[in-house]
Amino acid sequence: MAGFKSSSCLVVFSSKNGWPLEADPKSHSWEFPKNGSSSGITKCLSGKVKKMSSKARSSAKSADKSAFDKATADKSTSRSKTGMTSLGKQDKAGAQIIVDSLIEEGVDTMFGYIGGVVLPLFDRLYDAPIRFINPRHEQGGCHMADAYSRVSGKVGVMVATSGPGACNLVTGLATAMMDSVPIVALTGQVRTELIGNDAFQEADTTGITRPVTKYNCIVKDVKDLARLIKEAFYIASTGRPGPVLIDIPVDVEVSRYSIDRPVEMDLPGYRLRPKGNARQISIAAKAINKSEQPVLYVGGGIISANASDELRQLAKKAHLPVTMTLLGLGSFDQREPESLDMLGMHGSAYANYAVQQCDLLIAVGARFDDRVTGKLATFAPNAKIIHIDIDPSSISKNIRVDIPVVGDAKEILGELIKEVEFRERKKWFNKISEWKKKYPFRYDNTSSKIKPQYVIEEICRQTENGAIITTGVGQNQMWAAQFYKFIRPRQLISSGGLGTMGYGLPAAIGAQIAKPDATVIDIDGDHSFNMTMTELSTAVEHNLPIKVCVLNNGYMGMVRQWQELFYNKRYSKTYLANPDYAAVARALGAVGETVDKKADVPKIIKSMLKEKKPCVVDFRVEREENVWPMVPAGKSIDEMSGLDILESMA
Ligand SMILES: Cc1ncc(C[n+]2csc(CCOP(=O)(O)OP(=O)(O)O)c2C)c(N)n1
Numbered sequence: 001m002a003g004f005k006s007s008s009c010l011v012v013f014s015s016k017n018g019w020p021l022e023a024d025p026k027s028h029s030w031e032f033p034k035n036g037s038s039s040g041i042t043k044c045l046s047g048k049v050k051k052m053s054s055k056a057r058s059s060a061k062s063a064d065k066s067a068f069d070k071a072t073a074d075k076s077t078s079r080s081k082t083g084m085t086s087l088g089k090q091d092k093a094g095a096q097i098i099v100d101s102l103i104e105e106g107v108d109t110m111f112g113y114i115g116g117v118v119l120p121l122f123d124r125l126y127d128a129p130i131r132f133i134n135p136r137h138e139q140g141g142c143h144m145a146d147a148y149s150r151v152s153g154k155v156g157v158m159v160a161t162s163g164p165g166a167c168n169l170v171t172g173l174a175t176a177m178m179d180s181v182p183i184v185a186l187t188g189q190v191r192t193e194l195i196g197n198d199a200f201q202e203a204d205t206t207g208i209t210r211p212v213t214k215y216n217c218i219v220k221d222v223k224d225l226a227r228l229i230k231e232a233f234y235i236a237s238t239g240r241p242g243p244v245l246i247d248i249p250v251d252v253e254v255s256r257y258s259i260d261r262p263v264e265m266d267l268p269g270y271r272l273r274p275k276g277n278a279r280q281i282s283i284a285a286k287a288i289n290k291s292e293q294p295v296l297y298v299g300g301g302i303i304s305a306n307a308s309d310e311l312r313q314l315a316k317k318a319h320l321p322v323t324m325t326l327l328g329l330g331s332f333d334q335r336e337p338e339s340l341d342m343l344g345m346h347g348s349a350y351a352n353y354a355v356q357q358c359d360l361l362i363a364v365g366a367r368f369d370d371r372v373t374g375k376l377a378t379f380a381p382n383a384k385i386i387h388i389d390i391d392p393s394s395i396s397k398n399i400r401v402d403i404p405v406v407g408d409a410k411e412i413l414g415e416l417i418k419e420v421e422f423r424e425r426k427k428w429f430n431k432i433s434e435w436k437k438k439y440p441f442r443y444d445n446t447s448s449k450i451k452p453q454y455v456i457e458e459i460c461r462q463t464e465n466g467a468i469i470t471t472g473v474g475q476n477q478m479w480a481a482q483f484y485k486f487i488r489p490r491q492l493i494s495s496g497g498l499g500t501m502g503y504g505l506p507a508a509i510g511a512q513i514a515k516p517d518a519t520v521i522d523i524d525g526d527h528s529f530n531m532t533m534t535e536l537s538t539a540v541e542h543n544l545p546i547k548v549c550v551l552n553n554g555y556m557g558m559v560r561q562w563q564e565l566f567y568n569k570r571y572s573k574t575y576l577a578n579p580d581y582a583a584v585a586r587a588l589g590a591v592g593e594t595v596d597k598k599a600d601v602p603k604i605i606k607s608m609l610k611e612k613k614p615c616v617v618d619f620r621v622e623r624e625e626n627v628w629p630m631v632p633a634g635k636s637i638d639e640m641s642g643l644d645i646l647e648s649m650a
């Protein structure tokens with residue numbers, strides 16, 4: 001491919017390599033850039049470049065504009081009435097069908113990065129009523145779409161070109177897949193007849209992304225395009241949500257099709273069971289009413305089902321202690337007396353003890369992940385287990401469940417609330433409060449060094465528990481989960497299942513786009529931040545007041561911790577020289593500060609919170625601090641290391 005922009009027109013040379021622009025000799029109709037673009041387009045046949053006359057250009061433009069106006073008018077009338085489609089009846093290029101379908105789905109913001117085979121689509125996006133955020137790397141864009149979704153509750157949309165663009169989405173899709181986040185990713189593909197030819201920028205995108213998407217497909221015919229996009233949104237956002245990818249060859253983008261009836265989905269094998277079985281719900285309620293020592297264990301499913309209100313009602317009405325997974329944090333206000341905070345590998349001692357000693361474990365929207373259960377054979381050994389989940393395949397997957405209830409958490413908890421009774425369970429709650437008193441999350445706050453936990457506590461105090469927090473992966477993530485007390489859903493945005501370093505900054509951008517007025521803080525690790533810090537340019541471009549707090553210990557701290565504990569302190573490749581992050585931030589147009597004195601922490605956080613520009617604060621924290629407690633691999637969750645250390649700090 002080769003192309004350049006001349007003073008008067010975009011000149012494109014066609015090549016056999018699949019250069020995509022509407023240069024197909026068997027051609028479909030041409031798409032013309034709309035107002036504001038360069039003055040015309042050249043049609044390319046077998047490498048020859050022809051120039052359009054200015055008269056032809058202007059008539060083409062006006063024809064195009066009136067079609068656009070008509071489409072817009074069609075949309076405003078038909079959408080609300082039919083609730084089905086506004087795609088209009090006129091003949092349209094696939095690229096326009098894509099844009100209209102997105103608008104139909106209520107998309108007003110999307111993320112994406114251009115490339116050859118998506119040129120027709122980007123041309124249609126040029127003046128579409130959709131806010132477009134251009135990341136600096138497709139992985140970043142996918143994380144932005146993911147966090148945008150987690151914060152807004154809407155489907156995140158990401159578009160990328162074929163080959164390298166699509167490949168760059170893989171980590172982002174896998175992150176969303178593991179955490180059940182609804183994303184629709186649109187990728188361009190080489191022309192249909194070139195597929196399988198090792199064409200320029202060809203990759204088997206559906207093959208590569210199959211394991212990291214809930215569903216994916218390639219569109220072979222423009223007739224199917226609107227339906228497949230509609231299905232993509234539906235599949236992504238219903239049931240157990242997840243990412244869906246639609247691969248669209250460039251010839252489909254330029255082929256024209258006239259949609260003359262409402263678009264209907266055709267998903268005979270995709271069945272949803274939102275309502276839980278009434279008998280199972282009654283059995284669960286009876287078990288709760290009978291239990292002396294129950295624990296509610298809740299995960300991200302509560303948040304995606306918007307069931308936090310019901311969770312609160314259930315916990316209060318039946319009087320149940322509540323522990324949350326990393327992704328569940330925020331679903332139950334951690335200031336409430338029933339909160340046991342997070343459980344699992346770096347969870348609270350009181351949550352882990354309670355789970356191990358409970359007689360009834362009520363799991364809701366959680367999947368018994370190994371970071372939660374530790375040694376499976378000895379997990380919650382005395383408990384009867386209720387599992388409420390929308391995904392039947394996660395029932396009894398890791399742990400044998402006694403009372404499964406498949407369905408939507410909001411609906412099921414709503415029913416359960418009606419049947420449960422209040423029980424005081426004084427002995428049980430007393431036991432829990434003793435553990436809470438004995439083993440709170442602690443650190444040595446008398447140290448003269450900056451402790452990472454102190455930075456987070458101070459951020460929590462100054463933001464009055466109200467900020468949206470994103471994280472990197474590693475110790476920074478675990479300390480954020482331990483020391484920031486979350487009070488509402490969609491407040492902690494973190495890569496739980498995949499544990500993707502580099503998630504924090506792009507996630508903060510996606511979160512801030514979703515909630516422009518919120519205080520959004522990325523609590524990051526130095527090396528996690530380094531993976532995607534190029535996205536600071538995106539934050540600067542859009543003037544987003546995100547705040548990045550780098551807990552800079554110089555190390556890949558979490559891995560160093562394992563090396564300290566289990567590899568005889570042989571710190572193999574966990575130290576990397578860092579750049580001056582504040583200077584990097586300034587070079588990219590953001591505000592950058594470095595803090596190395598403990599006494600400066602409160603005031604720098606105060607000024608950071610007032611900052612309107614994106615800013616990065618590089619906190620030079622204690623280098624070899626560890627996260628406690630810790631359940632070593634293969635141990636039961638009540639076999640925690642570090643409790644003596646926590647006690648010694650009392
Ligand atoms: C993309 C990616 N590569 C490697 C890892 C493995 N890993 C987990 S935590 C970690 C170290 C993180 O270092 P840093 O961001 O500085 O965080 P810290 O633990 O020091 O807070 C590594 C390498 C990962 N989770 N993600």
Ligand SMILES: [Mg+2]
Pocket residue numbers: 525526527551552553554555556557
């Ligand atoms: Mg680090």
